[in-house]
Amino acid sequence: MLNYKPYLRLVICLLVLASFGEVVLAQDPHIVPLEKSTKPLHLYVQFESHPDREAVISWATTLPGKNHVLYYDTQPRDANTKQYTHRLTKIHSGAYTLEKDEKPMESYYHHAYLNNLQPSTRYYITVESDGKRLGEYSFITAPADDRDVMMFIGGDSRLGADRVEDDNARRRMNTVMRKLFEKSPGIIALAHTADYTNSAHWSQLYYWLKDHFEKTTTADKRLLPIFPARGNHDMDIGFEEMFWWPNRQNDYYYTANINKNTAIVILNTEISINGDQRVWLEKELQTLRPKKRWLGALYHRPAYPSVRAYEDGESRRRAWVPLFEEYKLDLVSSGHDHSMKRTLPILNVKADANGIVYIGDGGLGVRPRDVDPTRWYLKPPGVAKSVHNVHMVDYGAEQITIKAFGIDGQTLDYFVIPLNRAARAKHYQNLLDNPN
Ligand SMILES: [Fe+2]
Numbered sequence: 235m236l237n238y239k240p241y242l243r244l245v246i247c248l249l250v251l252a253s254f255g256e257v258v259l260a261q262d263p264h265i266v267p268l269e270k271s272t273k274p275l276h277l278y279v280q281f282e283s284h285p286d287r288e289a290v291i292s293w294a295t296t297l298p299g300k301n302h303v304l305y306y307d308t309q310p311r312d313a314n315t316k317q318y319t320h321r322l323t324k325i326h327s328g329a330y331t332l333e334k335d336e337k338p339m340e341s342y343y344h345h346a347y348l349n350n351l352q353p354s355t356r357y358y359i360t361v362e363s364d365g366k367r368l369g370e371y372s373f374i375t376a377p378a379d380d381r382d383v384m385m386f387i388g389g390d391s392r393l394g395a396d397r398v399e400d401d402n403a404r405r406r407m408n409t410v411m412r413k414l415f416e417k418s419p420g421i422i423a424l425a426h427t428a429d430y431t432n433s434a435h436w437s438q439l440y441y442w443l444k445d446h447f448e449k450t451t452t453a454d455k456r457l458l459p460i461f462p463a464r465g466n467h468d469m470d471i472g473f474e475e476m477f478w479w480p481n482r483q484n485d486y487y488y489t490a491n492i493n494k495n496t497a498i499v500i501l502n503t504e505i506s507i508n509g510d511q512r513v514w515l516e517k518e519l520q521t522l523r524p525k526k527r528w529l530g531a532l533y534h535r536p537a538y539p540s541v542r543a544y545e546d547g548e549s550r551r552r553a554w555v556p557l558f559e560e561y562k563l564d565l566v567s568s569g570h571d572h573s574m575k576r577t578l579p580i581l582n583v584k585a586d587a588n589g590i591v592y593i594g595d596g597g598l599g600v601r602p603r604d605v606d607p608t609r610w611y612l613k614p615p616g617v618a619k620s621v622h623n624v625h626m627v628d629y630g631a632e633q634i635t636i637k638a639f640g641i642d643g644q645t646l647d648y649f650v651i652p653l654n655r656a657a658r659a660k661h662y663q664n665l666l667d668n669p670n
Contacts, residue, residue, distance in 0.1 A: 264437040267338035272299040272363040274344075276443035277371055279459035281423050282479055283488050285376035286353035289459065290479060291346045291361065294330070294443070296339075299363040302327055304346035306359045313360045313370040322346050326478060330436040331471045339437050345478045353378035356456075373457045376422045376492050382631065383493040384420045386411055386458075387532065388624035389427030389569035390596030391442065392467055403622055403641060404442075404599025408449030410643050414626055416452045421626070422492060424450070424458055425500070427569030427596060428465025428534040434473035443476070461490050463500050465534035465569065487511055489518055496629045497526045501533035503570075507553045515554065519561035527653065528564050528629045536568035538611050540575035540595045540618045541603045551583065558590055564651055565634060567625070569596030572603040574623035574638055574646055577611040579662045585611065587663035591651065593636060597623035614669035617647050 274293040281289055291304055302325040305311070305318035315321075326345040344363065351357065354377040360370050377383060388411075391404045415421050431438035450458040462477045464486040477486075487502045499518055505511065522529055536542075537550035558566055559581055573595045581589035592611075605618035612618040622641040627634060631653075638647035652658045 262335070262437070264441060265336060265338060268296045268341065270297050271295065271366065272297050273366040274361045274363055274368040275341075276440075276447045277359075277361060277368055277457060278443060278446060279373045279457050280477060280479065281376070281459045281461050281490065284491060285422065285459065285461075286378040286491070286493075287351045287375065288347075288349045289351060289373065289375065291348065291359060291373075292476075292478070293344050293361050293363075293368070294341045294440075295344065295363045296341050297364075298327070298329065298342050301362075301364055302344045302346075303362045304348075304359060305362070306348070306357050308352070308355055308357060310358045310370060310372075311360070313367055315360060315362065315367070318358075318360065322348070326480070328475065330439075330475055332436055336435060336437045339440060341436060341440065343475050343478070347480050351375050354381070369455075371451065371455045371457050373459055374419075374422065378494060380494050380631070382420055382628060383422055383496055384418055384626060384628045385422055385461075385492060385498075386414075386424040386624055387427065387567045387593070387627055388424065388596070388598045389463070389465070389534070390429045390572055390600040391426075391598035392429050392432045392438075392600050393441075402599065403601075405445050405449050406641050407598045407622055407624060408445055410639055410641065411458065411624055412450050412452060413643060414639065415450065415456070415458055418626070420628075422459065423461055425461040425490065425498065425532055425567070426463060426598075427532060427567060427594065428463040429467040429569060429596065429600070430465075430473075432467055434468045434470035434476070436472050439472050439476050461498075461500060462486070463532060463534055464502050464504050466504055469504060484511070484514065487514065489522065493629070495525075495527035496530075497522050497528070498530040498532050501531060501554070503533050503535040503550070507549060512553055512557075516557055519557055519563075523561045528634060529561065530565045530567065531558060531563055532567040534568060535570045536592065536594050537566070538577050538580065538592050539571050540573045540605045540609075540612060541571035544609065563590055565627070565636070566590055566592045568592065568594040571595035571605075572597060572600050573605045574617070574619040574621050575605065575612060576617045576636070576638075576647055576649055578613070578616045578666065580611055585666060587659040587666060588655075589662070591649070593625055593638075597621060615665040619646060621646060
């Protein structure tokens with residue numbers, strides 16, 4: 235006779251798992267019904283290769299709407315749409331892709347691409363969907379000349395499902411950025427080193443955008459633009475729906491020209507780092523290096539990790555680091571490890587006064603992980619801390635100044651990179667000789 239017992243056990247197990255799954259889904263505090271409206275939500279600005287003249291202005295609505303408009307001007311118009319000099323009606327709109335359980339959050343994206351902007355100029359904007367508006371906000375384009383330019387560099391802002399509370403670490407880090415942004419109007423954007431949310435689903439991206447809009451926008455309503463990079467938690471379609479760019483040249487790798495003499499090559503660690511991307515990188519560095527005072531790189535997974543195994547960085551150390559060294563990059567940034575780091579200057583996989591400093595490693599809201607400060611490249615004068623953090627980088631005429639800030643706004647690190655190569659080697663050697 236057949237023994238049904240094992241089958242019965244299996245069926246019971248499956249039933250228990252299924253009901254557990256239901257419970258988990260039902261308990262996801264991110265998923266709440268959104269009020270149906272065409273009122274614009276979560277205005278944000280995206281920069282890419284030419285932030286002195288191009289930007290994408292984006293918002294969302296919970297009803298599809300029919301008529302979406304961006305009004306913009308170099309003078310404030312107090313959201314009086316009749317007074318704005320420019321009006322853009324060619325808006326790229328569509329429905330956010332939703333998982334079954336996300337249906338109560340049904341939403342639509344709207345992206346307005348501008349390519350005729352003036353550099354270092356404040357633009358006052360109002361967006362409208364079927365007559366509903368959000369009020370007037372503004373953003374400032376990047377310089378096209380040689381003036382100092384500042385930028386936040388930071389990433390890993392994902393939260394656990396239990397962390398939608400008002401004072402979560404991401405919102406606190408956004409507040410730290412806002413206060414710095416208000417004090418330093420020369421900051422042009424946040425270069426995000428990726429991993430925005432746990433997964434790129436709308437029920438999570440919604441809160442990322444909400445937090446960014448509510449907490450990084452200054453008291454005088456200046457928006458903090460974003461240079462996006464893609465990480466391992468950003469692989470769902472929602473990321474592409476949120477960070478749309480017309481005729482994107484590559485798969486989320488590009489050069490951000492942040493003033494006349496400064497370029498940051500933003501790479502994608504989630505696709506082949508050899509092949510087309512490496513060919514592109516080499517060509518780009520070859521073209522840029524003779525023209526740029528400052529040349530940097532930024533991407534998600536580190537070449538010199540502060541938490542994960544040293545072996546984890548091997549592929550980047552083989553594919554990209556030799557190019558960084560050949561073209562003498564000034565600064566390289568990454569995320570992914572949930573910590574704060576500044577390495578020793580590194581050349582040929584050892585500490586060297588003629589080497590490159592690497593900063594990172596992601597701390598914009600995700601829980602910090604334990605660093606391994608005993609690694610050769612993190613020992614003093616290198617720094618490795620298990621803390622929330624954001625870097626503020628100032629690309630000046632004579633030096634790059636790097637400051638790292640923690641969740642209470644406290645300074646975690648300060649470092650300068652002199653332009654003059656002899657002075658830089660002397661400065662780095664001095665640090666290596668006097669590590670403490
Ligand atoms: Fe990551």
